[in-house]
């Protein structure tokens with residue numbers, strides 16, 4: 720196994736790693752994600768894109784963007800950091816923080832601890848970039864099984880051993896991550912009902928809150944106005960960076 724950044728190995732097809740087939744398709748409707756699309760991040764911040772190679776083939780990636788901290792972590796989590804990173808790049812503002820926007824493990828290589836290895840490599844890449852902190856708006860996937868439970872309650876649910884019930888939050892805590900709070904409106908998708916029907920196969924024929932497979936909270940639907948809005952809460956997690964005392 721080898722760990723590289725795209726700055727070291729620009730030839731690695733890191734974005735070729737697919738998502739699992741059951742991943743929610745509706746996230747492709749995220750507008751903010753267009754600002755930080757793969758090609759752009761790879762061009763602007765190749766030192767913040769980490770790949771784990773197995774026999775030379777990429778099996779996991781970790782993607783970060785840099786930004787200048789603006790006080791507290793934003794309630795509009797993932798979306799707001801995507802905007803801040805783009806704004807700071809446009810305005811020439813020097814960053815002091817890295818935010819992980821994505822960690823993905825090839826579906827055929829999951830459940831082998833690769834994500835922890837990538838997390839560690841991300842922390843090293845952040846230290847090497849001279850950035851003072853690493854934060855992540857974590858999307859706890861198992862929350863989709865309990866869409867009506869408030870995210871704050873879910874994040875604090877622990878097993879008898881004290882670790883989070885959610886497997887992905889658990890991985891972050893084991894790796895030294897600290898839960899900093901809920902980002903209640905972190906990732907948003909607003910789209911006409913035709914898009915939602917195409918993404919989900921559901922009818923979207925009544926107003927109100929609709930439970931959609933893979934969604935962490937219900938999707939809010941207006942048949943009258945022909946749109947639905949998904950407002951995904953995430954959990955802000957901070958990770959230690961080598962050589963930097965924790966706040």
Ligand SMILES: CC(C)(COP(=O)(O)OP(=O)(O)OC[C@H]1O[C@@H](n2cnc3c(N)ncnc32)[C@H](O)[C@@H]1OP(=O)(O)O)[C@@H](O)C(=O)NCCC(=O)NCCS
Nearest residue numbers: 821822823824829830831832833834835858886887889890
């Ligand atoms: C979330 C993800 C990065 C985890 O990576 P991974 O390397 O497979 O995770 P690990 O091997 O470290 O396993 C972490 C925990 O999840 C569990 N797990 C992993 N895959 C699982 C699966 N398919 N079903 C149930 N549990 C699973 C592991 O058993 C482990 O639990 P433990 O704490 O009881 O040991 C990976 O599943 C993934 O790429 N998902 C799609 C993209 C995504 O959702 N990324 C996160 C948001 S950006």
